[in-house]
Amino acid sequence: MALLEVRNLTVSFDTPDGTVHAVNGLSFDLDPGETLGLVGESGSGKTQTALAIMGLLAQNGRVSGSVVFRGQELLGMSPGELSRVRGSKISMIFQDPDSSLNPYLSIGDQLIEVLTHHRALRRREARARAIEMLGRVRLSDPEQRMRQYPHELSGGMCQRVMIAMALLCQPDLLIADEPTTALDVTVQSQINSLMGELSEKSSTAILLITHDLGVVAGLAHRVLVMYAGQEMEMAPVDDLFADPRHPYTEGLLNSVPRLDQVRSGILNAIPGNPPSLLELPTGCPFAGRCLYAWEQCRQLPEFEKIDEDRFKRCHLDALPTKRESA
Amino acid sequence: MNPRAPVLQVRDLAVHFRVDTGSLFRHDYRVVRAVDNVSFDVHSAETLGVVGESGCGKSTLARAILGLVSAQGGSILWQGEDLVGLSEEALRLKRREIQLIFQDPSGSLDPRMTVGEIVAEPLKVFYPSMSRLQIRERVAGMMKMVGLSAEQINRYPHEFSGGQCQRIGIARALVVNPRLVVCDEPVSALDVSIQAQIVNLLKDLQKKLRLSLIFIAHDLSVVRHVSDRVLVMYLGRIMEVADRDSVYYHARHPYTRALIESVPIPDPVKERQRARRSLEGDIPSPLNPPSGCVFRTRCPYAIDACADRVPALETLEDGSQVACIRHEELAEQWKREADTDPTATETSS
Numbered sequence: 001m002a003l004l005e006v007r008n009l010t011v012s013f014d015t016p017d018g019t020v021h022a023v024n025g026l027s028f029d030l031d032p033g034e035t036l037g038l039v040g041e042s043g044s045g046k047t048q049t050a051l052a053i054m055g056l057l058a059q060n061g062r063v064s065g066s067v068v069f070r071g072q073e074l075l076g077m078s079p080g081e082l083s084r085v086r087g088s089k090i091s092m093i094f095q096d097p098d099s100s101l102n103p104y105l106s107i108g109d110q111l112i113e114v115l116t117h118h119r120a121l122r123r124r125e126a127r128a129r130a131i132e133m134l135g136r137v138r139l140s141d142p143e144q145r146m147r148q149y150p151h152e153l154s155g156g157m158c159q160r161v162m163i164a165m166a167l168l169c170q171p172d173l174l175i176a177d178e179p180t181t182a183l184d185v186t187v188q189s190q191i192n193s194l195m196g197e198l199s200e201k202s203s204t205a206i207l208l209i210t211h212d213l214g215v216v217a218g219l220a221h222r223v224l225v226m227y228a229g230q231e232m233e234m235a236p237v238d239d240l241f242a243d244p245r246h247p248y249t250e251g252l253l254n255s256v257p258r259l260d261q262v263r264s265g266i267l268n269a270i271p272g273n274p275p276s277l278l279e280l281p282t283g284c285p286f287a288g289r290c291l292y293a294w295e296q297c298r299q300l301p302e303f304e305k306i307d308e309d310r311f312k313r314c315h316l317d318a319l320p321t322k323r324e325s326a
Numbered sequence: 327m328n329p330r331a332p333v334l335q336v337r338d339l340a341v342h343f344r345v346d347t348g349s350l351f352r353h354d355y356r357v358v359r360a361v362d363n364v365s366f367d368v369h370s371a372e373t374l375g376v377v378g379e380s381g382c383g384k385s386t387l388a389r390a391i392l393g394l395v396s397a398q399g400g401s402i403l404w405q406g407e408d409l410v411g412l413s414e415e416a417l418r419l420k421r422r423e424i425q426l427i428f429q430d431p432s433g434s435l436d437p438r439m440t441v442g443e444i445v446a447e448p449l450k451v452f453y454p455s456m457s458r459l460q461i462r463e464r465v466a467g468m469m470k471m472v473g474l475s476a477e478q479i480n481r482y483p484h485e486f487s488g489g490q491c492q493r494i495g496i497a498r499a500l501v502v503n504p505r506l507v508v509c510d511e512p513v514s515a516l517d518v519s520i521q522a523q524i525v526n527l528l529k530d531l532q533k534k535l536r537l538s539l540i541f542i543a544h545d546l547s548v549v550r551h552v553s554d555r556v557l558v559m560y561l562g563r564i565m566e567v568a569d570r571d572s573v574y575y576h577a578r579h580p581y582t583r584a585l586i587e588s589v590p591i592p593d594p595v596k597e598r599q600r601a602r603r604s605l606e607g608d609i610p611s612p613l614n615p616p617s618g619c620v621f622r623t624r625c626p627y628a629i630d631a632c633a634d635r636v637p638a639l640e641t642l643e644d645g646s647q648v649a650c651i652r653h654e655e656l657a658e659q660w661k662r663e664a665d666t667d668p669t670a671t672e673t674s675s
Binding site: 041042154156157184185186187188189190192193211212213214215216217218237238241242251252253255256257258259260262266267268269270271273274289 | 379487490517523525526530544546547548550574584585586592594595596597604606608609
């Protein structure tokens with residue numbers, strides 16, 4: 001049985017300008033121990049998906065559909081029930097490590113609080129566990145770090161503390177929202193190796209949200225590509241990169257400059273801009289920018305199975321072009 | 327003038343900031359050497375990429391070239407004339423020739439001005455005698471050149487997406503016919519599909535207008551794509567300068583190598599094969615940089631001698647420059663490693 005089953009999830013926000021349709025009927029499964037990469041550009045709904053799962057949507061957010069975690073429906077749960085799951089069975093790390101930590105509490109207090117709250121440990125036991133966890137995320141001098149405050153640590157160190165905090169209760173699911181985007185490349189690489197190791201050694205499933213195709217390639221087992229709040233393509237990581245089946249995936253892969261390749265001349269940019277989430281087109285949301293759009297694309301294609309473990313939302317049977325480099 | 331002569335020559339540039347470290351009762355300050363002892367050339371119609379992590383001084387360098395922060399030492403020769411120590415007014419006139427494109431596309435546009443007014447403003451400043459009709463024509467032409475339509479001239483910045491705002495920023499920079507454009511992280515705030523559009527536009531305009539570009543970015547993949555030469559900075563100092571291919575294929579400085587090895591590659595098969603040797607630790611505080619080579623505290627190849635003195639930026643046979651006392655032995659060591667371990671050559675194959 002899947003650890004997390006998201007079915008027909010929609011998230012919308014009422015704003016003075018109208019209703020923003022952030023997530024539009026998203027469905028996916030996440031298995032225990034698996035890392036699923038949720039990829040898309042800004043406004044594709046990846047963060048709102050995560051926040052909806054965590055029950056952390058903004059006040060004006062409306063959510064429908066179903067999110068079943070270990071057989072339990074999370075949507076519509078009472079705040080009390082939800083807070084027993086959240087932080088304990090599901091935890092989350094955010095993009096901006098410094099502002100996700102409480103500046104008024106020492107690192108130690110913040111870590112200990114998690115354990116005394118969720119695990120009813122005594123302070124002394126909690127402290128020992130916290131120190132051990134800081135060691136596991138390879139923060140130097142864990143004992144000393146416990147006494148320090150977030151402003152005394154660098155961004156990379158804060159993100160290690162966040163990861164330690166998220167893993168304290170040995171959650172079944174870790175949601176990582178752009179965990180390394182705010183960090184420098186050399187530090188990003190440290191955090192990515194750490195995440196990869198943790199996913200290998202523990203049975204924690206990871207929902208990895210990122211816009212960086214390189215990070216997904218290194219960490220994810222399966223990838224779900226999102227656009228305008230909908231799934232465009234889902235596939236095992238190797239298949240997706242070697243043989244994208246959706247024009248948007250193909251466009252994304254072709255538009256990034258790569259360090260390991262000289263792309264002569266111009267990059268294959270995707271023309272135009274993403275559609276406004278206030279007024280979504282009725283058909284395929286990508287049609288306006290798609291190289292291969294035709295009449296049929298005025299109707300929204302189904303997100304259908306095309307192969308073992310592969311899904312796509314596109315009327316085309318196959319992409320007319322193969323990528324320039326295989 | 328000799329066409330091969332560099333348009334910009336920066337020599338021993340130093341930009342230092344005083345940082346207050348005192349308390350309410352005690353005046354005290356320390357000096358941050360944001361840019362220290364930096365020398366390089368930019369040639370006509372060339373793109374020089376500047377890479378480095380936060381705090382390496384790349385943005386300060388950009389601001390110093392434009393005279394937005396004053397240099398404490400060294401010289402910035404613009405077509406032979408030193409910009410350091412020039413009066414405000416003289417410097418202002420030079421900015422017709424040296425323009426800047428900012429990182430935050432919408433934040434750098436005045437929300438109360440129409441796009442037409444934004445693009446026209448530099449013309450009004452530098453060409454006060456231009457008639458309204460001339461300005462209008464020039465602005466419309468520029469809008470078209472950056473891929474916007476002339477009908478959008480009366481709209482306001484908030485009506486445009488990030489990528490379009492960056493096009494407006496480019497139009498504003500290019501409308502006065504500059505020779506050198508300093509681009510400070512011009513695409514890092516944009517989504518990948520839009521980023522490619524802007525990178526293509528910049529490359530295209532550079533070719534058409536024979537511009538020199540200084541392209542500052544933390545994204546090595548983008549820098550590799552746009553640059554002719556690449557300058558690598560760390561904690562205010564130059565680590566390495568070389569042609570873009572030699573930087574990527576035969577990095578000579580351990581820091582350059584570490585940077586290249588850290589960049590994730592959008593290819594799961596390659597990612598698994600890669601020998602990733604992440605650098606340990608964090609970038610030291612610029613308030614308290616290490617003695618000698620600033621990189622030595624994180625360098626896997628550091629020896630005692632590295633702490634003794636600041637390594638000079640040495641010019642090698644092929645014209646590339648490197649600031650590392652061990653670069654010769656390391657080059658040989660890496661070559662041997664590459665010969666014996668095929669996976670280690672991932673960055674140099």
